[in-house]
Amino acid sequence: MNTFFLIIGIVLVIAAIADFIWTTLWVDGGAGPLTDRLSSALWAFMRKWSRDHPKILSLAGPIILSATLLMWIFLLWAGWTLVFSGNESAIVNSTDSTPATWVERLYYAGYLIFTLGNGDYAPTTGVWQIATVIATGTGMMFITLGVTYLLSVLGAVTLKRAFAESVLSIGSSAEEIVTDSWDGNDFHNVNLLLSSFSSQLSTITSQHSAYPILHYYYAEKHQESVPVAVIVLDEALTVFRFGIPEEHRPNGLLIKEMRRTTQSYLETMDISAGTLPPPPDLVKLHAAGLPTVSAGEFSDALGQLAERRKQLTGLAHASAVEAPWK
Template identity: 30%
Template sequence: MLRQLLWIPGTLMVLAVMVDLIVTCLQSGEGRLGRAVHRPLYAALTGAARLTGRRALLSWTAPLLILGTLTAWTLLCWLGWTLIFWSQPGSLLGSESGTPATFAGTLYFVGYTISTLGLGEITAPLPFWRVLTAVASINGFFLLTFAITFVVPIAQARGDRRRLALHLHRAGPGAQALILNAHTDHDRSLLSLTSDLHTMLNDVDAAHLNSPYLHRFHDHDPQDALDLHLPALGEALLILQGSMTGPVPHGLGRTLASIDSMTRTFERTHGPSPVPVPPPPDLTRLRDAGLILKPDADLHAHLHAHADLRRRLHAMAHAGQWRWDEVAELPPTPDAA
């Protein structure tokens, strides 16, 4: 009797996978099933990186989470259809022996059906089960199609992330280095931190809105690490907005809005972080370089008004296991003691 009810959990498994595929690939988000797979795998890998002190382990977040998602979708779909066919004795027969298929035989039949191989070693004798076999095969085709739809945009988005990170790495690295190098070594001066980056930031922001799980992907090399360089850019723009005596660079508000949007998507993906608001920066070296800035008290008041954004920037860097001084400070001068 219990066996005949197994079609219920089997059907729920198949539907859960299909809903998760649609939400993840078509409705710009992260399905509950995918989230349930990502969170423990991500927590385990980041925890191992912290315990061992090997930040290089974080570079495996992308392949681990992608493989985990695809495996979960495939196994649940496979098991779900197996339970559906297994729930009715005699729904499947050996093509030569004519005897009812065992559970292992049913599992094998479903495997080659959803993979669209169609080997024919086990067959469905009744029309109803033949129709379900066709449905399972179509389901397998959709599973493969959606898997490709899931992986390809991730590869494209990771390329955009690395391009933006590399651009900021070469322009900095670090918040104050971004400002100083733009001021002294760029033909568009501080505009290189705003209008020149606006389109690139919009593309990366849109990718993270569509696929928020991208915030769980990390890169090992500093030059590729968006979770290092985006907080640095955000801190640099806040410094400019709160300390410049003249008009701020054109497009600063729009660029900062894109950064704010990405940090909010990050927080929705990771949840609230316990990291504190970082301390105000020391702008002595910027002043020494010739930048005319407002008194520190004005900057501190401005940064206090944007404390939530700065906390999210700190949380993003912390998730990538970067220190705040790597984000915000100028690197030491070559002749520093």
């Protein structure tokens, strides 16, 4: 018996199963250690190689997802091949009972985890028969959970882009959203939208926490970028809350809920603070006939929000998107 091959094989199989279950089933755990390192490395490589070119970065999500699935397949396949190589007579030819070669053991492990059901080779003793059953079980688990995970990620990507389009269709800047929300008397028309946006972004935040690979699904089109939408929306909320007199503001509870949802999204993205962005143009809003607070009052409020607003530039940098105030 070759104990070295057996131990290495068991380690690889356990690593694959643990990382797979961690990533696909543990909602609060984020990505598994191997998946997280692979995803981060590929994203950093693609950003450096593409120089943040939108067309190339739009391929990052599919490439990283495919690489993750291939990593799990490789670990399972290599692990079971080494396990069945732990004993020379573990796997034999079904026809003449001669011990399988390395290539034949590789073939045997492959058709087990892909559940092909071929009978060209067979295990000998009870231990290897049980190992064969377990190997088939890991393959079935991978196929079932892998497809479910894939569909969940793609569904979440669709929701992300629908949310971004909804927000940015109202306005591509905070000033535009605020201006278009004014009905001549107040901003109550935006209340229903804030409630809807808060619900959608809360769902997106939960999905980002459960499926961190969503961080790397880059939208080539500016109008489909969630980071851009979040930045624009959060800056609009800043204007609504601190730049508009209280009697004209949208519903205060909805603004508070939306701000908390946005903050949760920023925390989930785990970003570093960037530089302080330029302030929203309150003078432009006032010139358009909207009621605003004094410039000094608004400036004081922005000073207290400096760290939060720096997170917005950090989000733009981490997501490789052009900040909407440029």
